[in-house]
Amino acid sequence: MPAPIRLRELIRTIRTARTQAEEREMIQKECAAIRSSFREEDNTYRCRNVAKLLYMHMLGYPAHFGQLRICRVLLGQECSCSDDCRCLFLCVQVLCVHTDWVFFFVLFYSDLNHSTQYVQGLALCTLGCMGSSEMCRDLAGEVEKLLKTSNSYLRKKAALCAVHVIRKVPELMEMFLPATKNLLNEKNHGVLHTSVVLLTEMCERSPDMLAHFRKVSLVPQLVRILKNLIMSGYSPEHDVSGISDPFLQVRILRLLRILGRNDDDSSEAMNDILAQVATNTETSKNVGNAILYETVLTIMDIKSESGLRVLAINILGRFLLNNDKNIRYVALTSLLKTVQTDHNAVQRHRSTIVDCLKDLDVSIKRRAMELSFALVNGNNVRGMMKELLYFLDSCEPEFKADCASGIFLAAEKYAPSKRWHIDTIMRVLTTAGSYVRDDAVPNLIQLITNSVEMHAYTVQRLYKAILGDYSQQPLVQVASWCIGEYGDLLVSGQCEEEEPIQVTEDEVLDILESVLISNMSASVTRGYALTAIMKLSTRFTCTVNRIKKVVSIYGSSIDVELQQRAVEYNALFKKYDHMRPALLERMPVMEKVTTNGPTEIVQTNGETEPAVLETKPPPSALPPAGQANDLLDLLGGSDITPVIPTAPTSKPAFAGGELLDLLGDLNLTGSPVSAPAPQIAQPPFLLDGLPAQPLFNDIAAGIPSITAYNKNGLKIDFTFERSNTNPSVTVITIQASNSTEQDMTDFVFQAAVPKTFQLQLLSPSSSVIPAFNSGTITQVIKVLNPQKQQLRMRIKLTYNHKGSAMQDLAEVNNFPPQSWQ
């Protein structure tokens, strides 16, 4: 078997390879040769083979097959020649990372006490790199002994090994503590550097160590060393572009940062030296800038005095003006960290930061954008927004979503006027429409509803926006919702803020229909458009037939969501035409849901008058002051206690089913698919008690029913059910019957409960009670009784009987105990 080739020759051959494939072939050939050589147990060329293995591993090819062989070799023979030993150790270090070879222990032990320092050093390196935690534990004593030797080469290696040991086995930190006392008294920079690393590692891992080092006045020692470094003249062995050992300086500064964090005494001790470093370091070369960067980070982190902080921020400002990209990047990063604490100082550099938005480099642009958002405040919001909108126009797609969200947030917080706010939002929607996040749409809709005086202006602008291009989904969704709501304003052409445009009803329907038909519209968008068209049936006067046609077409659409809506709207046209105007009227002002209690919206049931907008203060959960007071509060001042419109998700078994869905649909701004958090504040608990299951499959626990009211021929019975899923919810079904000879028409049932309860009234089955008990009206009431108090209710009945309007108030006290306990 010919002698295996030398490493140099291998390298030469590999370099001649022209393609990756050729190289791989050569390597494989050589691997085969090495394998056969190992198999022959040929020890003379062991070292050569191992070196080649190392080289191949360096190039990225797998070289594991050598592992076992190397270990066997190392174990078997005494390493007579230190060359041999060295290369074998290197191999072990590089190839066998993180393997748990117990028999290495013996090897290390003997080698750590070897006479040659290089072997000892190598053993230390290997132990650091690949020693498992058990090995580290056992050999830590040896390492510690070596930390105290006089040989600086060994001390350096031992310190680094100690760092690795601590990383793997943090409990061993105390073992190295006594040795650290003298570490900083060295002259040798190598030892100094590694000791600082060791101290840093200890301080980062254990707060006890940190406290200990602060007490032991490590800071003055470090300050002294740093001063020597700066003040000492040119020293050829430590010089890097004119600065003496910058790497050590950076390390010391970092350790000072850790020591000074949240500690006044230490921070005070280092104020001077930091100021000195900051002012004396030469900034013409990059090295100086690196040191200044570290200094700035340190100043920002410790409890430094304000003069020093201002100095730091000025340095960062200078960095920003530098031409070098790296320095600007670094400056932007640090400013981002400090903008929370030193807001005003950073504001001074705002114009430079905004200029960085126009930079070509992606990392710098991202940093500048984040920083700009942090700097927006009430004073500069207009100017900043202009720049940010311009940035949004021209930036890469990966930024657009973040930028859009940021703009929305900032606009919400600092908008100087509603019109400006709406303009900004429109601008974002038109430029980055498809990158806007999904949750932005309901927020925007709520915002638009709330700015009542801007409705006409908003709808006009949105209409103009989608006239040309309806591909951006969020924009189209918001626009169709608004057109549906405020279409009448659009057509009537009243708009104070802008030139009113002449739009006919047909044109509006045209655009909505094209949205429906278009292939670019998502399913959610189509849902919005269909609901909008439906709403317009009440707002528009001449085109109702057209709307009816459109709605009926979609009754056979493939998309289940659209089909369902269309069928229900059709039903609305056919069977429930009398309810249509009430259902489709203008949405009330929505308030944001706050966590400490819902704000309620009052809406009467089934009446054709416009909804009464009354928001009552949230019912506080205070215990009833007295029973009498509760009842007095009820129905006081002609307010009706909150009767909240129906929940959207259920399908109750009786006839009013489709209507409930419609109401729910409309109330949730037409996208139950994505089910946004309810914008109309509905008490969450009642909805919880209303899961997707049908309402009435709870156990009717045999609670006796009562007659709540019986006067003038009108009898109202209550039957009870307790909800399975939520024990504080009681479901009451009322049945109203009429024993007189004439029908009672326009029957409306209203109810009020004490403050500690909550009530939800669902739609009645009809508003006519036929005479002679030939039929009844049923209606469902849900009562939430979290405090399990005695149920009490006041009811108000209005109806027309024998041509005259009747009205009656009554109190229901005879609730059976099982209904509320």
Add this chain to the structure above:
Amino acid sequence: MIKFFLMVNKQGQTRLSRYYEHVEINKRTMLEAEVIKSCLSRSKDQCSFIEYKDFKLVYRQYAALFVVVGINETENEMAVYELIHNFVEVLDKYFSRVVRHSICYEIASFKTS
């Protein structure tokens, strides 16, 4: 903390790789390929620090060789940038003349001699 140290040529072949954290061998190749791709696509006047996954890359180009160092956020990027330069300078002085391919050539023999 420095996570890894790579030297890559312009064709994308790794010339030297040293990992200071355990990474499996097949993951290494994937990692190197992605890192190289992001470094090679940068132009001359772009910043030398790239944000990659949850750590940063600092790279520097010397003729046809790229030196890439992966660091985590506690490390001073500019100091590492200088470190790379220092390293190359040291090699230069030691081997008295640094040529692109001789770097890998000499390192190999340096490591094993």
